[in-house]
Amino acid sequence: MEQASAAENFIERMGLISQVDGAPRIAGRILGLLIVEGRPFTLDEMAERLKISKASASTNARQLRASGIIRLVAHAGDRHDYYELGSDPYRRSMETISERLASIGSEVIEAAASFPEGQAEAKRRVCQFGRFYLRMGERLKAWSEQVEDEADTTTN
Amino acid sequence: MEQASAAENFIERMGLISQVDGAPRIAGRILGLLIVEGRPFTLDEMAERLKISKASASTNARQLRASGIIRLVAHAGDRHDYYELGSDPYRRSMETISERLASIGSEVIEAAASFPEGQAEAKRRVCQFGRFYLRMGERLKAWSEQVEDEADTTTN
DNA sequence: GCAGTCGTTCAGTCAAGACTGAACGAACTG
DNA sequence: CAGTTCGTTCAGTCTTGACTGAACGACTGC
Numbered sequence: 001m002e003q004a005s006a007a008e009n010f011i012e013r014m015g016l017i018s019q020v021d022g023a024p025r026i027a028g029r030i031l032g033l034l035i036v037e038g039r040p041f042t043l044d045e046m047a048e049r050l051k052i053s054k055a056s057a058s059t060n061a062r063q064l065r066a067s068g069i070i071r072l073v074a075h076a077g078d079r080h081d082y083y084e085l086g087s088d089p090y091r092r093s094m095e096t097i098s099e100r101l102a103s104i105g106s107e108v109i110e111a112a113a114s115f116p117e118g119q120a121e122a123k124r125r126v127c128q129f130g131r132f133y134l135r136m137g138e139r140l141k142a143w144s145e146q147v148e149d150e151a152d153t154t155t156n
Numbered sequence: 157m158e159q160a161s162a163a164e165n166f167i168e169r170m171g172l173i174s175q176v177d178g179a180p181r182i183a184g185r186i187l188g189l190l191i192v193e194g195r196p197f198t199l200d201e202m203a204e205r206l207k208i209s210k211a212s213a214s215t216n217a218r219q220l221r222a223s224g225i226i227r228l229v230a231h232a233g234d235r236h237d238y239y240e241l242g243s244d245p246y247r248r249s250m251e252t253i254s255e256r257l258a259s260i261g262s263e264v265i266e267a268a269a270s271f272p273e274g275q276a277e278a279k280r281r282v283c284q285f286g287r288f289y290l291r292m293g294e295r296l297k298a299w300s301e302q303v304e305d306e307a308d309t310t311t312n
Numbered sequence: 313g314c315a316g317t318c319g320t321t322c323a324g325t326c327a328a329g330a331c332t333g334a335a336c337g338a339a340c341t342g
Numbered sequence: 343c344a345g346t347t348c349g350t351t352c353a354g355t356c357t358t359g360a361c362t363g364a365a366c367g368a369c370t371g372c
Contacts, residue, residue: 006267006270006271006272006275009267010267010282013263020178022177024359024360024361026360026361035278036275036278037278038277043319044318052361053361053362054319054362055322055363056362059321079317079318079319080317080318080319107173108166108169112166114165119163119192121194122191122194125191125194126166126191129246132303180329180330182330199348199349200348208332210332210349211349211350212330212331214349216330218349218350235339235347235349236347237348237349
């Protein structure tokens with residue numbers, strides 16, 4: 001049995017967290033890797049280090065990129081795609097969540113709008129539910145604009 | 157093809173939202189049903205209305221109950237278990253999320269503690285990540301204590 | 313042109329878990 | 343006690359989607 005370093009341990013834990021959240025485990029592990037190492041990685045490096053196929057590395061990295069958590073960087077004279085932690089990755093991920101919440105909120109309110117006359121009470125409850133999501137999204141978005149400041153002030 | 161009422165439409169939509177969030181679809185549909193109808197339901201009623209087995213109704217209702225979103229009520233002289241929306245269901249669900257975030261945060265920080273000397277930078281980044289989750293949990297918790305007030309002041 | 317090196321895509325496999333039917337135990341009723 | 347009526351549990355099925363290997367297209371340098 002291979003001795004698990006603290007880094008590997010953290011990376012695997014990130015995978016499990018990601019999995020419980022309904023996201024692919026590999027995505028969490030990639031994020032963990034980039035956090036631990038703190039430098040850009042190519043798909044091949046990620047695949048080798050995490051013992052996954054290059055296909056999985058490509059797919060999951062792109063998905064993480066789509067949610068703004070990691071970003072693609074290029075080095076001159078090097079054809080590789082390098083992925084690294086984006087700037088303010090946490091703020092960005094909060095924005096992504098915020099957008100999703102707001103989207104659900106308006107979706108629900110839209111659904112509420114089509115309720116017939118006779119169900120005013122039901123309509124009211126559905127509307128309230130939708131507004132809860134909207135408010136949550138707005139609040140999260142407001143937070144995300146403070147987070148980057150705090151991150152700078154943390155010394156350890 | 158059956159004509160889909162606004163209520164059914166909303167319920168199904170809730171199921172999809174729940175599914176995307178990684179939770180069972182039936183759980184979302186049950187929640188939607190309870191929001192729309194605004195009255196207690198027995199497992200049999202839910203099973204019939206949502207066209208699911210009683211086993212699914214039982215399992216998912218209990219799961220929703222565990223996260224504090226719905227609650228169990230009893231009527232005198234009636235052996236049935238009735239489920240209805242809990243008091244402040246949204247606040248309660250936020251508390252559940254908040255606890256989970258805090259739990260992840262301390263888990264990550266704990267993992268960071270086991271980093272060896274030579275990886276001070278990595279340890280710092282992991283710690284920062286953990287603190288982000290902790291802070292997010294704390295904020296959500298603080299906010300959940302205001303939400304119930306706002307809910308009362310909403311007129312429509 | 314060809315060979316090599318990227319990232320992506322796609323068909324296929326496989327495992328996780330959602331869902332069900334049937335059996336079960338508990339609590340009533342007569 | 344037998345007969346119902348609940349809720350729960352468990353074995354089994356089946357769907358979803360994560361993951362992979364192999365093929366592919368784009369690009370580079372020779």
